[in-house]
Amino acid sequence: MTELVAYSLEDGIATLTLNNGKVNAFSHELIAAFNSGLDQAEAAGAVVIVTGQPGILSGGYDLKVMMAGPQAAIDLVAAGSTLARRMLAHPQPIIVACPGHAVAKGAFVLLSADYRIGVEGPFNIGLNEVKIGMTMHHVGIALARDRLTTPAFQRSVINAEMFSPQGALAAGFLDQVVAPEQLLSAAVEVAQQMKKLNMTAHKNTKRKVRKALLDGLDAAIELDKTISLM
Secondary structure (H helix, E strand, C coil): CCCCEEEEEECCEEEEEECCCCCCCECHHHHHHHHHHHHHHHHHCCEEEEECECEEEECCECHHHHCCCHHHHHHHHHHHHHHHHHHHHCCCCEEEECCEEEECHHHHHHHCCCEEEEECCCCCEECCCHHHCCCCCHHHHHHHHHHCCHHHHHHHHCCCCEECHHHHHHHCCCCEEECHHHHHHHHHHHHHHHCCCCHHHHHHHHHHHCHHHHHHHHHHHHHHCCCCCC
8 A cells, every 4th residue: 555645764854755646635544644754754853845746745635524524524624734733833844845736735735834845837826715615714814824925815815816836936835936857856955954954943943933823723723623614
């Protein structure tokens, strides 16, 4: 059976590669595997690179679970939101190497990382929840408000606008856009620079800078558990 999240460690850089079907759907199993990868990276003191398959980081939550009923959707989103909160407070830097599309939860992975690299091409990045009939959850609103530009926040969250890679760069989903063949080398280059940081100072500063956001996410995660999203 293929690993849902493949883990590799080389030269102080841990790479987590999502591999759950053609859209890399976030299921409970993938989230558990992602958390396991972060556990291993944290124990190794490694800078983290998160990536997907050619053409896609993730298309979002597992729709079979989301459509199974209100409680099933609430439970899966809570697990995903808790993962996002963990990423934002992770003691080592997290870089996302986005190889193509990043939609819904895929885009929230971008919003939860310390540095985000996308690739040139006909790819969509953004939050399509309103388009597919899902009221945006409180955690999603908080993340988008914190990481996106003000105009892009309104267009993304309320209008479900999707962005090209260059548009996503301007909106705040990405920090850099490169040619597809340069993606992993660019991510490793950023990771090598991140390795030069004092990790204790990085961790403490990250958590200080993001304290209001993290506290808000804690409250939002609990609030989202009480409200139907569909």
